Amino acid sequence: MTQISIIGAGLAGLALARTLAVHGIPSTVYEAEASAQARGQGGMLDIHDYNGQHGIRAADLMDGFQSLVLEGRQASRDVAPDGTVLADRPDDPAGGRPEVQRGELRQLLLEALPAGSVVWGHKTQSVRTLQDGRHEVTFANGARIVTDVLIGADGAWSKVRPLLSDATPAYAGRSMVETYLYESDTRHPATLALVGGGSMTAYDETAGIGLGVQRERADTLHSYAMFDQPLDWFDGIDFNDGPATARTIAAMFKGWAPELVALIADSDIPPVFRPLYGLPIGHRWEHVPGVTLVGDAAHLAPPDGEGANWALFDAGQLGNAIAERPEDIDAAIRDYEAALFPRNIETATAAAAFYPDFTPN
């Protein structure tokens, strides 16, 4: 039987493995992290009916997915820096963008896989194609595998991508700083009231700063402070010193409503720096037999609320293509790539529109 190895147990890699498993096709996922619990998987994702949900359906997990949907979270609000509500869009359960916790979705996928499908603690260090056309993967722990089919689902800084393309992610001209307020219903009721039932955005275009907030399970408020600044602008901030960083970042929102500033100043975690990157618009490659990419590895774009959705979509498309032609997986990969490349132009162009300073490599 053809060996299929998937690098990366994010949403793309797991959804692909699960879709294959639905069709009785075994695969192995190699993940850098030590376990499923190694890193917090915070964040809410709205999973769209036109892309992400196709991937969930291909993985035959729609019922489990529905059970994770957080009610009321499709509400959204635009707020001015002084706290005035500019636009208030109520929840629409038929809106086609149900919200789930990323960690819970990942767990759903993990639990749906045959035991032993994910090999944890295997960080891919290098890959190469052997003379016989198979592919060798060397891991940081010294282990090594040789595989017939190699699929890079290893995100922004993919180690599989260099087999196919020289492209590297470029800075998008914007960074985010992530914070959390836990139990906001009792500890920060005024901030929760301003955020509303789902998500909230506030932006000062002139200053190039903003706040994006999501109301997660248990009324956790998960915020991203946004800064349209070059990377070196952040050099002076010591992100290892949580309280000092919270003070520094909060001070940048001087004059903003106190309920909004509290999202940063009172953060329950040390603020986390998240610079944003994207691959060239329309990233593509010459086909290499037995290798391909899914998700961010294929089309990393600065966030526009679609990346995880397209990652799930890719997984469903590739998984179904392989299931249709298990006797000729390379032809299935070609079919998948033929549809992926034009899609990459469209999706990356849409994402880049949100980032005027993004000049892809």
Ligand SMILES: Cc1cc2nc3c(=O)[nH]c(=O)nc-3n(C[C@H](O)[C@H](O)[C@H](O)COP(=O)(O)OP(=O)(O)OC[C@H]3O[C@@H](n4cnc5c(N)ncnc54)[C@H](O)[C@@H]3O)c2cc1C
């Ligand atoms: C701040 C922010 C907010 C976002 N918000 C949204 C949103 O609201 N909606 C949305 O749809 N998208 C959103 N995105 C985009 C979304 O997070 C990504 O598009 C999505 O996670 C891509 O999934 P993936 O499985 O391809 O990659 P990843 O989620 O990056 O998963 C890759 C996996 O591979 C593993 N890995 C990496 N390197 C190696 C290696 N060398 N060896 C082995 N394993 C490796 C990683 O540990 C990880 O488990 C956001 C992104 C950011 C940065």
